[in-house]
Each structure stands twice: as structure tokens, then as C-alpha cells.
Amino acid sequence: MSAARLRLGLLGCGTVGGGVVHLIDRERERIRERHGVELTIEKILVRDLAKPRPGVDRRLLTTRATDVLDASCDVIVETVGGVHCAGAYVRRAIANGRHVVTANKALLADCGRDLFAAAVRRGVTIGFEASVCGGIPVIRAIRDGLAADTIDCVRGILNGTSNYVLTRIEADRLSFDAALALAQERGFAEADPSLDIDGEDAAQKLRILAGLAFDEPVVSSSIAGIRGIRHEDVIRAREHGRVIRQVASAHRVTGGIELRVAPVQLTAHDPLAHIRDEFNGVVIQSRAAGEITLIGRGAGAGPTAAAVVSDVIMMRSDKMNGID
Amino acid sequence: MSAARLRLGLLGCGTVGGGVVHLIDRERERIRERHGVELTIEKILVRDLAKPRPGVDRRLLTTRATDVLDASCDVIVETVGGVHCAGAYVRRAIANGRHVVTANKALLADCGRDLFAAAVRRGVTIGFEASVCGGIPVIRAIRDGLAADTIDCVRGILNGTSNYVLTRIEADRLSFDAALALAQERGFAEADPSLDIDGEDAAQKLRILAGLAFDEPVVSSSIAGIRGIRHEDVIRAREHGRVIRQVASAHRVTGGIELRVAPVQLTAHDPLAHIRDEFNGVVIQSRAAGEITLIGRGAGAGPTAAAVVSDVIMMRSDKMNGID
Numbered sequence: 347m348s349a350a351r352l353r354l355g356l357l358g359c360g361t362v363g364g365g366v367v368h369l370i371d372r373e374r375e376r377i378r379e380r381h382g383v384e385l386t387i388e389k390i391l392v393r394d395l396a397k398p399r400p401g402v403d404r405r406l407l408t409t410r411a412t413d414v415l416d417a418s419c420d421v422i423v424e425t426v427g428g429v430h431c432a433g434a435y436v437r438r439a440i441a442n443g444r445h446v447v448t449a450n451k452a453l454l455a456d457c458g459r460d461l462f463a464a465a466v467r468r469g470v471t472i473g474f475e476a477s478v479c480g481g482i483p484v485i486r487a488i489r490d491g492l493a494a495d496t497i498d499c500v501r502g503i504l505n506g507t508s509n510y511v512l513t514r515i516e517a518d519r520l521s522f523d524a525a526l527a528l529a530q531e532r533g534f535a536e537a538d539p540s541l542d543i544d545g546e547d548a549a550q551k552l553r554i555l556a557g558l559a560f561d562e563p564v565v566s567s568s569i570a571g572i573r574g575i576r577h578e579d580v581i582r583a584r585e586h587g588r589v590i591r592q593v594a595s596a597h598r599v600t601g602g603i604e605l606r607v608a609p610v611q612l613t614a615h616d617p618l619a620h621i622r623d624e625f626n627g628v629v630i631q632s633r634a635a636g637e638i639t640l641i642g643r644g645a646g647a648g649p650t651a652a653a654v655v656s657d658v659i660m661m662r663s664d665k666m667n668g669i670d
Numbered sequence: 671m672s673a674a675r676l677r678l679g680l681l682g683c684g685t686v687g688g689g690v691v692h693l694i695d696r697e698r699e700r701i702r703e704r705h706g707v708e709l710t711i712e713k714i715l716v717r718d719l720a721k722p723r724p725g726v727d728r729r730l731l732t733t734r735a736t737d738v739l740d741a742s743c744d745v746i747v748e749t750v751g752g753v754h755c756a757g758a759y760v761r762r763a764i765a766n767g768r769h770v771v772t773a774n775k776a777l778l779a780d781c782g783r784d785l786f787a788a789a790v791r792r793g794v795t796i797g798f799e800a801s802v803c804g805g806i807p808v809i810r811a812i813r814d815g816l817a818a819d820t821i822d823c824v825r826g827i828l829n830g831t832s833n834y835v836l837t838r839i840e841a842d843r844l845s846f847d848a849a850l851a852l853a854q855e856r857g858f859a860e861a862d863p864s865l866d867i868d869g870e871d872a873a874q875k876l877r878i879l880a881g882l883a884f885d886e887p888v889v890s891s892s893i894a895g896i897r898g899i900r901h902e903d904v905i906r907a908r909e910h911g912r913v914i915r916q917v918a919s920a921h922r923v924t925g926g927i928e929l930r931v932a933p934v935q936l937t938a939h940d941p942l943a944h945i946r947d948e949f950n951g952v953v954i955q956s957r958a959a960g961e962i963t964l965i966g967r968g969a970g971a972g973p974t975a976a977a978v979v980s981d982v983i984m985m986r987s988d989k990m991n992g993i994d
Binding site: 377381481483491492494496617635638654655656659660 | 697979
């Protein structure tokens with residue numbers, strides 16, 4: 347099978363960017379055989395040229411974003427994170443006629459609407475499967491798998507850090523502070539875990555999912571984190587056969603959509619009640635298909651890179667499978 | 671937004687075909703707005719013109735397959751089931767340059783390889799999300815969502831009838847025969863449930879999933895059904911905190927892939943252990959993304975129609991999102 351070449355420019359080479367480089371390295375041959383796509387990385391934006399990066403070809407590195415954005419690439423993969431720089435890069439990539447793949451939930455929650463509109467005008471696409479729940483193909487499930495159906499509700503455990511903390515309190519009878527320290531020690535929480543613990547990370551992902559699932563505007567939004575949740579409450583819930591989880595939910599109310607992030611008690615029958623540790627899960631309720639649950643790893647280099655590179659491959663496949 | 675028209679020819683108007691007609695009727699407006707696709711049904715093949723079909727435009731009905739296959743359609747939706755006639759119809763549709771969407775697992779398990787090859791030669795696509803696990807977007811998850819990753823194992827509860835019977839034995843302490851009679855009464859089992867109970871239905875779906883997930887050939891295959899499973903064994907497993915489920919699994923062995931369908935004991939930690947009644951579930955183990963679980967309704971008019979019509983819509987969207 348003759349393979350079509352797809353040239354990538356990488357913005358960032360940290361956990362996710364490095365994961366993308368390694369995954370492409372490992373899977374290149376299989377992707378060529380199976381999908382007829384030859385992936386090549388043309389340029390990689392980094393902050394520090396001197397930093398050791400095992401397995402990364404140093405000749406590809408640059409500290410100037412324009413070296414990546416203005417190179418002859420088909421797809422720009424944005425993994426720098428944050429909103430300001432990343433937004434400017436993505437806008438320039440789109441203006442240059444490049445497809446974009448991003449794992450940046452904050453960027454999409456902040457100015458996704460503008461970016462998607464700019465992409466449509468320029469005739470390019472933005473892949474963002476990795477921005478919500480890492481390796482779980484939830485974007486595809488909502489946008490493609492349920493394209494024909496009306497969705498009534500989306501609920502999920504969208505933040506692995508909070509879920510890890512809650513399940514450790516529950517299973518190991520730790521205090522909130524001890525569980526959070528354990529999460530940090532094991533790499534499931536940042537040094538500053540505020541965005542995760544206070545619910546903002548889950549809220550950003552929820553906004554992205556709600557934008558995909560519903561056409562109506564958001565009319566109400568509330569965010570409560572799990573900081574300071576009482577150990578006794580978690581244990582008491584467990585003694586009554588229940589679990590406390592940080593649940594993000596979006597559903598229809600009069601006039602539009604209501605978004606809510608909060609710790610809630612779940613019965614054992616709730617599909618989200620069985621999601622433990624750093625795992626994420628989403629339950630989609632739609633009219634014809636009924637209830638669909640997706641569970642998997644929501645973060646980490648491997649799952650996120652798998653979502654990013656799959657998005658890249660599908661950009662090519664889209665062309666090959668389309669109606670003429 | 672100006673909508674592109676997509677003309678459908680329907681083969682069959684039973685549970686699934688009728689579900690497709692009703693879903694399109696209900697969702698037409700939303701699909702036009704959201705996806706820019708105007709779905710119209712041009713012709714419907716039925717066996718009996720006189721049968722009452724509420725909500726179906728009688729002027730579209732015909733008893734001659736060629737009226738559908740040779741009409742000016744973009745997509746042929748095959749819901750007649752079986753292998754012989756359905757195969758001939760799908761081959762002719764492909765030869766006529768029509769895209770095909772099918773829910774027919776037996777057909778794909780039997781001659782999928784030939785049909786896909788014919789479709790590639792003719793430059794058309796075959797959508798088959800509905801053929802495995804109805805409303806659960808598992809085909810998309812494996813083919814698109816994990817395009818970049820190497821899959822090591824796919825396990826699932828792929829037959830809702832068997833699962834219903836097993837969970838009723840477990841929860842209601844019924845005998846196998848009584849649980850099967852209940853499944854038939856509630857519409858979760860056919861009058862002749864052999865294909866479901868003896869594991870062949872699950873095996874057909876497993877072959878489709880394995881074909882998507884792996885490039886290697888199947889070197890070993892075994893099928894054991896749940897017929898005559900002993901009530902005492904199910905109850906005893908439950909008393910030990912375990913459940914018996916009919917699990918279909920495909921994984922790598924020396925020289926290729928091993929397929930297996932059999933009733934197995936699962937611990938409470940197994941994601942498949944929580945799947946009850948007529949629900950289906952699939953666990954995909956891949957190298958970068960880790961473990962992904964998908965759960966939902968595997969059959970019925972609504973879920974199957976949602977998968978079929980989503981496939982139809984995506985055929986159009988593919989063109990609009992492709993790389994030029």
C-alpha cells in the first residue's frame with residue numbers, strides 16, 4: 347500500500363509532546379501499513395534546547411514558534427498548554443492553512459468557538475479528542491457516534507486527581523490532606539493542585555463536552571471542588587453502600603443548558619460509582635441510543651498521545667473515506 | 671447553513687429499518703442544523719406492501735430490491751439481515767457506486783473482507799457501527815479513536831440475551847429455562863434463541879472487532895454457549911463475590927490471534943462484572959491508552975438506528991472535514 351505523507355509540526359515537547367514523539371516512533375510502521383499514512387515530524391518547538399530528551403532527534407528542535415508554524419507541515423500539534431501563547435500559535439497555524447490537533451482544554455473552553463469558526467473559514471479542522479478524558483474517545487462518541495441522536499444529559503468524572511483523592515480517602519481511610527499528598531507523590535496531582543481540586547479543570551472539560559452535545563446556550567453554571575471534603579462524610583457514605591465522587595454534569599433546563607461540578611453521593615447502581623483512582627468516566631444519555639458509559643485513563647503521556655496521534659491519522663483518513 | 675442532500679435507499683423496514691425511518695423523521699431538523707446534511711429516504715424495500723407501518727410513507731415502499739439499488743441514492747442502508755440476499759444486495763449497491771451502511775454482523779463475519787475490498791476498489795465506504803453492540807460506538811473507538819495505538823486485547827459481553835439470562839439467574843435465582851422464558855417474554859430473546867445462547871452471535875461480533883483491532887490472522891477459535899448453565903454454579907459464584915458472564919475475547923498468541931467465547935467467572939474488579947441485563951460492554955486494552963471500557967445497549971430499534979443514521983451522517987461529514 348503506498349502511503350500518503352503527513353508532515354507534523356510539534357509545539358511543545360513535555361509530557362504530552364514527548365509522548366507523541368515516542369508513540370509515532372513506536373507505531374510508525376503499523377500506522378503506515380494499516381492506515382496508509384506516513385507520519386513525519388518536521389519541527390519541534392521547545393523552551394530549552396539543552397535539556398536532555400532521550401529518543402528525540404535534536405536537529406528538529408527550535409525555540410522559535412514561527413520555525414514550526416511557517417514550516418511546510420500538514421498538521422500542527424499544540425501541546426504547550428496555557429491560553430495566551432497557545433491561542434496565538436493555533437490562530438497562526440489556522441491562518442497558514444494548517445490542520446491543528448490540541449490537547450489544550452483551557453484554550454478550547456476559553457476561545458474554542460472563535461478557533462473553530464476560523465478553522466471552518468480557512469477549510470481546516472481542529473482535532474481535540476485529547477482535550478477531554480485523554481485516551482477515552484468521548485469526543486468521537488458524542489460528535490460522530492451520536493450524530494443522529496438528541497443528547498439529554500452528559501455526566502462524568504472528568505478529573506483524575508480529584509477521583510484519586512476521593513477513592514484513597516474511601517479505600518485507605520486517609521484524610522483529605524494525606525490523600526492529596528499521596529496523589530502528588532504518585533504523579534496524579536500537580537505541585538499546585540488547585541485547578542483540579544477546586545473543580546475548574548472538570549468545568550473546562552464539561553464546557554467542551556456540552557458544546558458538542560447541545561446546541562442550546564449555557565444558562566446556569568456552578569462549580570464546587572472537593573477541597574476540605576470531610577473524611578467522615580466519605581466513610582459514612584461508604585458504610586451506607588454509597589460513594590462520593592466529583593461529578594460534572596450538563597443537562598437541559600428551561601431556556602438552555604445547566605452545567606454543574608460538585609461532589610455528589612452515588613449509589614452502587616450508578617455507572618460512575620465504579621470508577622476508581624485516576625480513571626475518568628462519562629455517561630451519555632441520549633433519546634434513541636439510551637445510556638452509554640465510557641471509562642478509561644483521562645491523563646498521562648500514553649493515553650493523551652494516543653488520542654493526539656489518532657486525531658492526526660483521522661485527518662488523513664477523512665479524505666480517503668469521503669463521498670465524492 | 672445550506673445543507674447537502676443525502677439520499678437514502680432502505681433495504682428492509684422491520685425493527686431496525688423502521689427505527690431508522692422514525693429516527694430520521696424525529697431528528698431531520700436537528701441533523702440539518704448541526705451537521706449540514708438533509709436526509710431524504712427515496713425508496714424502501716419490504717416483503718409485504720399491505721402490512722401496516724405507522725409513520726412510514728407508503729409511496730416509498732417497493733417489493734423489488736432493484737427499485738432501491740438502482741434508484742438515485744447516495745447511501746444504501748441494509749437491514750434485511752441474513753447472508754444470502756443481503757450479500758447480493760450489498761455487492762450490487764457497491765457495484766453501483768453507492769455507500770453502504772449495515773447492521774448485519776452475520777454478513778460481515780461471513781464475507782466482510784470481500785465486501786470491504788470491493789468497496790475500496792469502487793471508492794465507496796461501508797459503515798457498520800450498528801453491527802456490533804448497537805448503540806455503543808465501539809467500531810469508532812477501535813478504528814478511529816485508537817488508530818495510533820497497538821491493541822493487545824479486546825474482551826466483551828457482546829450478546830445481550832445471554833447476559834440477560836445470566837443476570838436473571840443470579841438476581842432472581844431463576845433456573846436457566848425460566849430465565850430464558852423471561853427473556854423471550856420481555857423481547858430480549860428470539861423465539862429460537864440458539865444463535866444467542868450457543869455463543870455464535872457473540873462469536874460473529876468478536877470476529878468483526880478482531881478484524882478491526884488486529885492485523886494478524888486468527889489462529890485459534892473456540893465457542894461455548896451458556897445453554898444448560900447450572901443455576902447452582904451461578905449462585906455459588908455470587909456467594910463468593912463473583913459473577914458468571916458470557917465473555918468474548920480476542921488476544922495475541924504465538925502466530926496470530928486467539929478468539930474465545932465462553933461463560934467465565936469474573937471478580938468484582940472486572941469492568942465487565944457490572945454489566946447487567948440486556949446491556950453490552952467492551953474492554954479494550956492497548957499499549958499507550960491503557961484500558962478503555964464502553965458500556966451500553968447492544969440491540970433494539972433505538973440504539974441500532976442511532977448507530978446506522980450516525981454512520982450515514984458521517985459519510986457526508988468525512989468529505990467536509992478532509993485534508994485537501
